[in-house]
Each structure stands twice: as C-alpha cells, then as structure tokens.
Amino acid sequence: MENLLYVGKSVPRKDGPLKATGRAQYTVDLSLPGMLVGKVLRSPYPHARILSIDTSKANKLPGVKAVVTAADSLQIKHGFVETPRYPADQYPLAVDTVRHVGEDVAGVAAIDEDTAEEALSLIKVEYEPLPAVFDPEEAMKPEAPEIHPNHPKANEPYRNIGGKTETGWGDLEKAFNESYLIREDKYTCQMRAHGYLEPQATVAHFDYSGKLNVWTSSMGVFIKRAKLAKTLGLPYGQVRVLKTYVGGAFGGKIDLFHHEYISALLSMKCHLPVKIVYSREEVFKAARHGQPLIVQIKTGVAKDGAILGQEIRTINDSGAYHGSGVVVIFLAWGFAMAPYRVPNMKYEGYSIYTNNLVRAPQRGHGAPKMRFAAESQFDMIAEELGIDPIEFRLRNARKPGELLPNGDSVKNFGLIECITRVDHRTDFKNKYATAIRERETDSKIKRGIGIGTTAYFGGSLIYPNSSSVIVKLNDDASVSLMTGALDVGQGCETVLCQIAAEELAVPVEEVQVYAADTETTPVDIGSWISGLTYVTGNATKKAAAQAMKKLLVIAAEELKADVKDLATHHKEIFVNHSPDRRISYAQAIAASIAKNRGDSVIGEGHFRTMKDEPTHPSLATAKGRWTENYSSYATVAEVEVDTETGLVKILKATTAHDCGFPLNPTLVEGQIDGQVSMGQGHMLTEALRVEKGCVINPSFLEYKMPCALDMVETDYIDVITEKYQKDRHYNTKEVGEGYVSGTVAAVANAVYNATGVRLKQTPFSPDRVLDGLEQTAKRKEG
Amino acid sequence: MKKLPKQLISLKVNGYEYEVAVRPNRTLLEVLREDLRLTGTKEGCDDGSCGTCTVLLEGVPLRACLCLAVAVQGKEVTTIEGLAEGDQLHPIQRAFVDHGAIQCGYCSPGMILTAKALLDTTPAPTEQDIKLAISGNFCRCTGYNKIVRAIKIASQNAAGGK
Numbered sequence: 001m002e003n004l005l006y007v008g009k010s011v012p013r014k015d016g017p018l019k020a021t022g023r024a025q026y027t028v029d030l031s032l033p034g035m036l037v038g039k040v041l042r043s044p045y046p047h048a049r050i051l052s053i054d055t056s057k058a059n060k061l062p063g064v065k066a067v068v069t070a071a072d073s074l075q076i077k078h079g080f081v082e083t084p085r086y087p088a089d090q091y092p093l094a095v096d097t098v099r100h101v102g103e104d105v106a107g108v109a110a111i112d113e114d115t116a117e118e119a120l121s122l123i124k125v126e127y128e129p130l131p132a133v134f135d136p137e138e139a140m141k142p143e144a145p146e147i148h149p150n151h152p153k154a155n156e157p158y159r160n161i162g163g164k165t166e167t168g169w170g171d172l173e174k175a176f177n178e179s180y181l182i183r184e185d186k187y188t189c190q191m192r193a194h195g196y197l198e199p200q201a202t203v204a205h206f207d208y209s210g211k212l213n214v215w216t217s218s219m220g221v222f223i224k225r226a227k228l229a230k231t232l233g234l235p236y237g238q239v240r241v242l243k244t245y246v247g248g249a250f251g252g253k254i255d256l257f258h259h260e261y262i263s264a265l266l267s268m269k270c271h272l273p274v275k276i277v278y279s280r281e282e283v284f285k286a287a288r289h290g291q292p293l294i295v296q297i298k299t300g301v302a303k304d305g306a307i308l309g310q311e312i313r314t315i316n317d318s319g320a321y322h323g324s325g326v327v328v329i330f331l332a333w334g335f336a337m338a339p340y341r342v343p344n345m346k347y348e349g350y351s352i353y354t355n356n357l358v359r360a361p362q363r364g365h366g367a368p369k370m371r372f373a374a375e376s377q378f379d380m381i382a383e384e385l386g387i388d389p390i391e392f393r394l395r396n397a398r399k400p401g402e403l404l405p406n407g408d409s410v411k412n413f414g415l416i417e418c419i420t421r422v423d424h425r426t427d428f429k430n431k432y433a434t435a436i437r438e439r440e441t442d443s444k445i446k447r448g449i450g451i452g453t454t455a456y457f458g459g460s461l462i463y464p465n466s467s468s469v470i471v472k473l474n475d476d477a478s479v480s481l482m483t484g485a486l487d488v489g490q491g492c493e494t495v496l497c498q499i500a501a502e503e504l505a506v507p508v509e510e511v512q513v514y515a516a517d518t519e520t521t522p523v524d525i526g527s528w529i530s531g532l533t534y535v536t537g538n539a540t541k542k543a544a545a546q547a548m549k550k551l552l553v554i555a556a557e558e559l560k561a562d563v564k565d566l567a568t569h570h571k572e573i574f575v576n577h578s579p580d581r582r583i584s585y586a587q588a589i590a591a592s593i594a595k596n597r598g599d600s601v602i603g604e605g606h607f608r609t610m611k612d613e614p615t616h617p618s619l620a621t622a623k624g625r626w627t628e629n630y631s632s633y634a635t636v637a638e639v640e641v642d643t644e645t646g647l648v649k650i651l652k653a654t655t656a657h658d659c660g661f662p663l664n665p666t667l668v669e670g671q672i673d674g675q676v677s678m679g680q681g682h683m684l685t686e687a688l689r690v691e692k693g694c695v696i697n698p699s700f701l702e703y704k705m706p707c708a709l710d711m712v713e714t715d716y717i718d719v720i721t722e723k724y725q726k727d728r729h730y731n732t733k734e735v736g737e738g739y740v741s742g743t744v745a746a747v748a749n750a751v752y753n754a755t756g757v758r759l760k761q762t763p764f765s766p767d768r769v770l771d772g773l774e775q776t777a778k779r780k781e782g
Numbered sequence: 783m784k785k786l787p788k789q790l791i792s793l794k795v796n797g798y799e800y801e802v803a804v805r806p807n808r809t810l811l812e813v814l815r816e817d818l819r820l821t822g823t824k825e826g827c828d829d830g831s832c833g834t835c836t837v838l839l840e841g842v843p844l845r846a847c848l849c850l851a852v853a854v855q856g857k858e859v860t861t862i863e864g865l866a867e868g869d870q871l872h873p874i875q876r877a878f879v880d881h882g883a884i885q886c887g888y889c890s891p892g893m894i895l896t897a898k899a900l901l902d903t904t905p906a907p908t909e910q911d912i913k914l915a916i917s918g919n920f921c922r923c924t925g926y927n928k929i930v931r932a933i934k935i936a937s938q939n940a941a942g943g944k
Contacts, residue, residue: 016879017871019887020894022822022862029821114785195922197826197834197888247824247888248922280827489886489923666882670924674885677925700831700920708913711926 006498006508007724010666013494014513015245015487024245027201027217028277035203036065038263038276039116041106041123042286043098046355046693047132047145050096050105050125057122058108063115066269067123069106070095073265074233080255080324080360085620086163089151090321090358092231092261098127099147099320100357101693102286107262109274132355133160134693136294136317139354147320147353162318163326163351165333167622169405170344175309179300183381187373187760190687191292191317194362195705198247199283204263205273212264214241219254219488220526222464225518227256232264236518243516249488250678251361251737252288254528255323284698289688290362291328292317295373297336305387305395309344312336314370316359318351323358325351328366330619335370335741337404338455338630339415340396345405347622355693361528363678364740367454372762375452375745379752388432389451389749390423393634397453400721406617407625411731412721414658415453415632421717422451422656426636435753446641447651448754451634452745456738458629459531459609461616466608467536468522471500471543473551473601477571477585479504479511479544484524485536486516490736491667492532496540498663502724503544504551505568506585522604530734533663534629535607538729542605545727550601554592555583607729631733632658632719635742639750643773646766648751650680653743654715660722660732671735673714677706679743684763791855795820796864804851811835811846814861822862822891826920833919836892837861843899862891865898874898874936883932885923893919897933906937 018024055067070093077088094105106123110116131145138144140158147160176182202216212234218224221241229239246253259276266274278287294315300308314332318325329349337345382392397415404410423429431449439446470482481500487493493513501508514521525535555573556563559581567576574582583591592599610625617624634656640649653676662668685704689697697703722731744762752758757772788803795818802817814820814837826834828847835846838860865872871879874897884890893916900907900915907915912933913926921929 010882012880013882013884015887016884017869017875019884019890020871020875020878021866022820022891024887025821026824026888028825029815031819195920197832197886197920197922198824199826246886248886250922280829280832491885666928670882670885670928673925673927674923675925677922699829700827701829705920705922706925707917707920708926708930709917711913711930714925714927 004502004724005505006501007663008661010664011494011498011508013491014497015493026198026247027203027215027244028198030203030215030244030275032203032205032273035273035275036109036111037113037116038107038109038266038274039120040104040259040262040276041120043094043101043103043105045098045127045129046101047130048098048127049130050094050098051128052126053106054124055106058119061115061119061122063111064108064119065272066109066266067106067119068262068265068269069093072269076231076233078227078231078256079322081322081326081619086322086326089148092256092258100355102357103320104258104262107266109266109270132693134354134356136315136352136354139352147355158350160353161350162322162353163329163619165329165347165349165619165622167333168346170309172309172311172344172346175344176300179308180303181381181384182298182300183377184298185377185760187295187376189293189369189372189762191690192290192362192682192686193284193688193703194250194252194290196248196250196252199278199280200257200259200287201277202260202263203273203275204267206264206267206271208271210238212239212268214239214260214264215244216241216260217244217246217253218486219249219528220486220524221516221518222484222523223254223526224256224260226463228260228264231256231261240519243486246486246488250363251365251528254361280700281698284703285695288323288358288360291325291359291366293328293332293366293369295369297373297377299377299381301381301385303385305382305385305392307340307342307396310336310342311346314349316349316351317354317356319354319356319358321358324361325359326619330622332366332370333622334457334626335367336374339398339453339632341398356690363675363737367456367738367741368679368682368744371452371454371741371745372748376748376758376760379749380758388429390419390428393419393451393453406622408627410630413630413632414719414721415455415634417719418632418634418656418658419453421719422634422636422654425715425717426654428636432753439756444642444644446643446754447638448641448750448752449636449638450746450749450753451636452742452749453634454738454741455630455632456734457530457627458631458734459525459534460529460627461610461613462529464523464525466606467524467539468604468606469536469539469543470522471547471603473547473589475586475589477506477589479506480514481511481540482514482521483536483540484516484521485532486527488527490527490671491664492527492536495533495663495667496536499537499540500544503541504548506571530736531609534732535609537732539605539607541729542607543603545603546605547601547603550592550603551585551588554596555588558583558588558591629660629731629733631735631738633739633742635739635746637743637746637750639747639754641751641754641769643755646769648684648764648769650712650747652713652715653746655739655742656717656719657735657739658719658721658733659735661720661724662718663732668735669716672716672739675737675739676712676714676743679740679747680706680710680712682740682744682762683747687763789852791852793851793854793859794857795859796861806850806852808851809847810849810851810854813851814846820861820863824888824891833896834889834892836895836919838895838899841899841902843896860895862895865894873939874901874933877932877936877939881932881935882928883924889919889921893921893929897936901937901940906941909934
C-alpha cells in the first residue's frame with residue numbers, strides 16, 4: 001500500500017460526538033412550528049373488500065386538520081421493482097381491497113395524539129372478508145384463493161405466482177448421472193424483524209410555495225424522492241427529501257413506506273407539517289420484515305468431492321404484494337453460484353403472493369438462507385465422502401479471475417485464502433475431530449466447531465445507479481464535501497471524508513460533509529445495495545483529485561514551476577528540491593479566484609458501476625452482469641450445546657474477510673461484529689410468530705434479540721486483495737451484509753459437530769434442538 | 783376521551799429547575815422530549831424493554847418511558863445533555879467515539895448513561911460486570927463488543943487519571 005495519510009486508518013467517525021451527546025437529530029426528534037400528529041388507520045383483515053369508508057365524523061372532530069383515504073389520492077401504484085414483467089402492484093392507500101392485516105386504509109392529522117387517535121376511531125369502514133391464504137406452498141395450489149386476480153401471471157401452472165426466476169447452464173442430467181453421490185435436502189428459514197431501534201418516522205411539510213419537504217428515517221433520499229413524486233403526481237423539483245440521522249435500518253427502510261406517502265398527502269391537504277411515528281407494536285405488526293425462504297437443494301458430487309451439478313428451488317412468501325420478493329429469488333441464485341464452482345445448474349425461484357405482511361430486503365437479502373442450506377449440505381456430503389469440511393470447500397471454491405455464468409469475473413477473489421487462514425487461526429481440524437470424539441462422553445455440555453462461507457455483490461445497477469460528488473475548497477482551504485449519501489450508521493460520511501482528505505492532503509478534521517439533500521447535493525446510489533463505498537467513494541476520489549489538480553496548476557503558475565515538480569506538506573505546495581519556493585493552499589485559491597475569473601476551486605466526480613452495462617440483470621433469467629466486485633468471507637463458529645435444556649451458546653466467531661482492503665478498519669470490524677450478532681439472532685432466538693396474517697409477538701419482550709450478555713467474542717483476519725492508488729479508481733468490496741450468512745451457516749455446522757444433530761429449520765430453538773437430540777438417539781438405537 | 787387536568791410540577795434536570803404544567807398520565811420521557819425539548823433521550827419501544835430511553839435518577843438508571851413525570855419531582859434527573867461540558871466530552875463519551883462503540887447512535891445516550899452509573903459505583907468493573915450492567919440496553923448495530931471495550935477503556939483511563 002502506498003504511504004497513505006487517512007485511507008486505511010481507523011479515523012473516529014465524524015458524527016461520533018454529535019451522537020454521543022444526544023445532539024444528533026433523528027426524524028423522531030424533529031419539531032416544526034404548527035406540526036400535526038399523523039396516524040394511520042389499518043386493515044384488521046388479512047383479505048377483504050372495502051365496501052365503504054365514512055370519514056365524516058372524523059372530519060368534524062375539533063382539532064382534526066385533515067383526513068385522507070384512497071379517494072383523496074391519485075391511485076397510482078408503486079413497487080420495489082417496476083418492470084414490464086413486474087409492474088407496480090401496490091396502492092399507497094388501499095383501493096377497494098385490502099390484502100394483509102395492517103394495510104393502510106386512511107390517515108388523519110390532528111393537533112395532538114389523543115385527537116388523532118379519537119379521529120381514527122370515528123372512521124367507519126365496512127369490509128366484506130374474503131378467503132385468505134398464509135402458507136406459500138398452500139397458496140400455490142389450484143384451489144387457493146387468488147390474491148391478485150387481474151395481475152399479469154408470471155408463470156403457470158401454480159396459483160399466486162408473483163415472480164419467477166429460472167436459469168441454468170450445462171447438462172444437469174448428465175452431471176447427476178455421473179455423480180458418485182447425490183443429496184437432496186429442504187431447508188427453511190423464519191421471518192425476522194430488522195430490529196432497528198428508531199421506529200419508522202416521517203415529517204412531511206407541503207409549504208405554501210408548493211414544495212413538499214420530507215424528513216424520513218430511510219436508507220437513501222433519492223429513491224424516496226422518486227417514489228413520492230410518482231405516487232403524489234409531483235415533479236421531482238417539487239419534492240425535497242432531506243437528511244436526518246437514522247437510527248438503524250438493516251434493509252428495512254428502503255422502498256416507499258405508506259406513512260411517508262400519507263404524511264405527505266395530509267400535509268398537501270392542510271399545508272401544515274405532519275409527523276407520523278410508528279409505535280413499536282406498529283413496527284412489528286405493520287412494517288415490512290425480512291424474507292422467509294424455503295430452499296430445496298439437490299447436489300451431485302464426484303468421489304473426490306468436486307461439485308458436478310446442483311438443482312435448486314426456492315420458494316419465497318412475498319406477502320400481499322411484490323415488495324422485494326421478486327428480487328430475493330434472483331439474489332438467492334447469485335448467492336448459490338458465486339462462491340463455489342457449480343458446472344451444471346438448474347435454478348428455479350418462486351415468489352408467492354400470500355395474505356401476509358409485505359417483505360423488505362434484510363441485511364444479506366437471501367444470502368443467509370441460501371448459504372445456510374448449501375453449507376449445511378456441504379458438510380453432510382463431506383462427511384459421507386469422508387472428506388473434512390475445509391478440504392471440501394477448498395476443492396470447490398472459486399479461484400481469482402474465474403468467470404461466472406452471467407459474465408462477471410470474481411477478479412481478485414480471496415475465498416480460498418479466507419478458508420485457509422480461518423482454518424489455521426482456529427485450529428479447526430483438530431477441534432472438529434475432538435468434538436466428534438466427545439459426542440460419546442457423558443458430559444451434558446457438548447462443544448462444536450463449524451465453518452460457513454459467503455460471496456457477496458458490491459453494488460449493482462438499480463435506480464439511481466450512480467453517484468456524483470462535489471468537493472469545494474473554501475478560502476481558508478478547509479473542504480466542503482457535498483454528497484447525496486445518507487449515513488445509516490455504517491459510517492459512510494467518515495469514509496468519504498477520509499478519501500477527500502487523502503486526495504487533498506488536508507487534515508480529515510477540516511473536511512466537512514453536507515449530505516443527503518435531494519435539492520442541494522448530487523445524486524447518490526444509496527446505503528442499500530452494498531455499493532456505496534465503491535461507487536460514492538470513487539466519485540469522491542475523482543472530485544477531490546480534480547480540485548487538487550486545479551490547485552496544483554495554479555500553484556505551478558504562481559511558482560513558475562512544472563506541476564510534476566510540485567509536492568505538498570501541511571496545506572502548502574512547494575517545488576521539489578527547492579522548498580523555499582512555496583505557496584499555501586489558501587494563497588493558491590486566492591490566486592485562482594484573481595486570475596481564473598473567479599474559479600474558487602471546485603471539483604466534481606461521478607462514478608457508475610459496470611459502465612458498459614445498460615441496466616441490471618434480468619430478474620427472470622438472471623442473464624446480464626450483476627456486479628463488479630465480489631467480497632468473500634469464511635467464518636468459523638465455536639458453540640456449546642446444553643443437551644439437557646437444548647440451549648445453544650455461540651462462544652466465538654472468527655472471520656477471515658476479503659473486503660478488498662479496509663478503508664477504515666474500526667468501521668469494518670463494527671460491521672462484522674454487528675453481523676455476527678444478527679446471525680446469532682437468526683440462528684438462536686429471533687422469529688416473528690404469525691397467526692392468520694397477524695404478528696402475535698409484537699414487542700421486544702416477546703421477540704428476543706441478542707443482548708450484551710449474549711455477546712459473542714469475535715476475531716478478524718484481513719485478507720487484502722485490492723489497494724488504494726493515486727490517479728486511478730480503486731476496487732473495494734462490501735463488508736456490510738454478506739457476513740450474516742457466514743455466521744448462520746457456521747453455527748448450523750457447529751451444532752452438528754457438537755451433537756450429531758442436523759437441523760434444517762432456523763432458529764435452532766431449544767425445543768428443536770431437544771427434538772433433534774431425541775430423534776438422533778432413536779436412530780442410533782434403531 | 784376526558785383529559786386529566788394539568789399539574790404544575792418542578793423538575794430538576796441536569797442541574798436546572800424547570801417548572802412545567804403536565805397531565806399526571808404523562809411519562810418523564812414525553813415531558814423531557816416534548817416539553818423540555820431534550821431530545822437526546824430516545825424512545826425505542828414504549829414498554830421498558832429496550833433501554834433506549836434510559837436517564838439517571840439520583841445517579842441510578844431509569845427507563846423514562848415507564849416513569850410518570852409527576853413522580854420524580856424534587857429528584858435530580860440526568861439526561862445525555864447533562865454529561866458533556868460544552869465541547870468537552872465526558873470520558874465515557876470520548877471512549878465511545880474513539881473506539882468504534884457508536885454506529886447509528888440511537889442507543890448511545892441510554893448506553894452511555896447506563897455506563898456512567900456503573901462506573902460511578904464500580905470504578906474497575908470486570909467484563910461480566912459491564913455486560914450485566916448494559917444487558918437491558920439493546921444495540922442492533924455493534925454486537926456490543928466495541929461498547930464493552932469502550933466502557934472498559936473509560937474505566938482504565940479514569941483509574942490512570944486521564
């Protein structure tokens with residue numbers, strides 16, 4: 001690595017002091033003069049026809065300033081994906097039919113919360129309940145009630161198909177015929193909440209100039225502007241979405257949420273600011289949650305463990321509308337084929353409409369489920385072949401430079417190195433063998449070790465596709481960085497400042513970020529497809545480099561020297577070998593203003609991933625380039641299983657990760673720790689329980705997320721495969737979401753190693769573990 | 783719905799005396815955030831399960847969402863706004879910032895105040911002491927590792943006179 005001043009260093013996060021002192025303003029903290037309290041009336045039925053809505057009493061209640069229903073709206077549908085194959089399928093306020101419990105039917109704005117609540121109770125809605133279906137496999141049967149009768153059918157012969165991804169390559173039949181061993185298994189994962197601590201919240205103010213100003217707890221302001229403008233029928237120039245600090249998102253705050261639309265519509269009716277904040281119960285019962293997924297996987301291998309072919313079928317319960325269901329079935333294919341060579345493949349993914357809540361992406365978006373399935377099966381196959389889990393993976397892991405079936409290259413892919421190094425660091429093989437020997441001892445506590453691996457994409461082409469950044473030097477040579485990026489806690493503002501500081505050789509403390517305002521900052525890809533550090537980071541690098549170049553050109557003129565002979569130190573530019581000839585940055589800026597007709601030194605940078613690709617890959621066929629940068633990870637989990645209580649404890653998680661290179665090591669570690677914790681929740685305790693479409697454990701008391709006493713010891717191994725260089729763009733890979741899967745898969749395999757119990761359904765709750773132990777014991781006796 | 787009449791109460795928050803008229807059913811959290819505009823104290827669940835709204839009452843951690851404002855009259859309340867002196871961060875805040883213990887920051891005010899109460903009574907806590915003390919404060923971002931470490935470092939710095 002070159003001699004770097006700021007990039008690659010653990011610079012403390014820029015917003016740390018604001019957050020530590022309680023001064024950072026989140027959407028929930030906003031208060032504007034005259035602001036009203038907004039509330040949403042929701043459907044109590046999973047599927048019903050709306051016969052009538054009477055809002056007259058609510059409208060007359062003193063203190064109520066606005067009431068809205070679909071009749072007040074333009075009735076324009078929207079969707080997470082809007083393509084000819086998957087047209088928008090969801091109204092922001094229900095028109096004629098509700099398709100899930102909690103669907104938005106009406107909104108009110110009133111002077112205080114009590115009045116708003118009372119107004120909701122005065123709205124009379126007459127429903128005619130319709131038959132409903134909640135299980136995706138039931139919903140596929142011909143006799144199931146049809147949830148979207150007029151929706152274009154993605155594919156027959158099943159019912160309620162919201163989306164289908166179908167792809168494959170090679171000759172699978174031949175591969176299976178030649179296989180020494182074939183295994184077929186079915187795995188299922190539960191629905192989980194995102195668990196962001198700041199609830200969904202929006203403040204909308206349609207002011208008298210005709211502009212809609214929106215502050216909302218989200219993952220990117222430009223996507224929100226696009227969806228609000230479309231559904232409200234406003235031009236982009238009339239919708240301004242502004243930054244607030246975001247109290248966690250994890251995938252759950254992307255796409256249009258209806259309270260955002262409703263608060264805007266209410267404000268358009270009364271010209272006063274309207275604030276809607278979900279209660280925690282509302283978050284659990286009505287917001288979007290993660291994707292439960294069923295994965296059927298059939299794998300054929302040669303005697304030496306080489307994978308010859310795979311047939312995979314995934315079924316996603318997308319809930320009442322598409323949400324991100326049509327995307328997760330595409331992504332699940334990607335997470336199956338990216339880390340390991342699969343020479344012959346048939347993949348079918350179905351996204352099924354049901355009368356459940358709509359789904360959002362959730363950290364990893366399908367990867368934890370796919371890797372749980374594939375990696376559990378890998379270990380089963382390896383055991384049957386008498387190969388150890390490490391060797392099996394090394395035999396099949398993709399090597400640097402390999403081309404994927406969609407045309408992507410994995411480039412400097414570090415998976416093999418990750419597996420090798422995590423194996424050595426944890427003394428894997430020794431501990432693995434010991435655990436198997438000790439299964440037979442009398443001890444009630446069993447220990448085990450397991451490995452899980454992942455590859456993950458780093459940015460793809462989906463609106464807004466690209467990022468632009470402006471870097472402005474001020475008279476005193478301090479730096480203003482304008483970016484549309486919204487920091488959701490991962491620390492992107494800090495990383496972008498580090499890059500600007502590096503390029504301009506100014507102290508990172510002197511770079512000030514102005515972020516996430518659709519009006520005053522340039523477009524940004526957003527904090528939601530794992531491409532921000534790559535895309536916005538490179539745009540920042542280009543913008544800062546351009547400003548630096550301008551500065552050097554004017555300095556060369558002033559010093560009567562050649563640009564290539566100049567060097568910088570402490571915000572001064574001097575001539576190499578003649579350090580007396582020097583000029584400060586501030587003097588150079590003043591010279592530029594004086595001599596270049598007022599050019600105050602501003603740099604702009606733009607970056608788009610996959611510059612030669614027109615659009616994202618086909619969700620239907622998976623054809624087309626997906627991403628430029630594949631991260632890889634190998635995780636080893638060490639667990640303890642109490643065979644009397646069925647309780648699983650994760651003792652330690654060691655991750656070897658190839659994120660290219662860490663731009664900020666502390667932030668990278670923070671991402672990994674957070675994902676271990678999420679993987680832990682996925683595997684052990686978190687599950688939303690749903691009855692007839694209604695979440696019946698809608699509080700943190702009944703939905704158990706990991707607390708500090710559950711903390712898992714973590715260890716990290718940096719596998720460096722890329723570098724930061726001057727005068728060219730850098731490659732970096734994601735580190736924000738792929739790793740959840742490594743934890744999930746590693747824990748599943750470690751529990752097996754400890755106990756001999758192979759569970760195929762998450763979470764591994766005590767009752768499932770005990771049941772597994774009982775069945776394993778019976779099999780042995782039988 | 784009939785509203786209860788307001789009462790005039792006196793609240794001592796971060797060393798200041800505030801006189802506010804509140805209805806007796808309003809929580810300390812609501813009054814801090816809405817009447818006094820001290821929005822550093824966050825709401826996460828409204829049922830006492832997440833710890834986000836933690837403040838100190840006479841130095842002891844308290845969930846402000848479970849406590850009525852009228853019940854703490856005359857007692858000293860400390861919120862996150864009362865910790866730093868101007869731009870000078872409290873040593874625990876400093877340690878959180880410097881050692882990666884903050885990501886989205888939503889749990890940080892409650893977490894930092896809980897840590898302060900711990901270090902005030904247990905200046906040299908073990909790792910288990912720290913985990914136990916903050917076990918009622920959820921953090922979804924960090925997995926707790928860097929928070930526990932930051933609290934440990936803050937305690938060591940205090941012992942070393944830093």
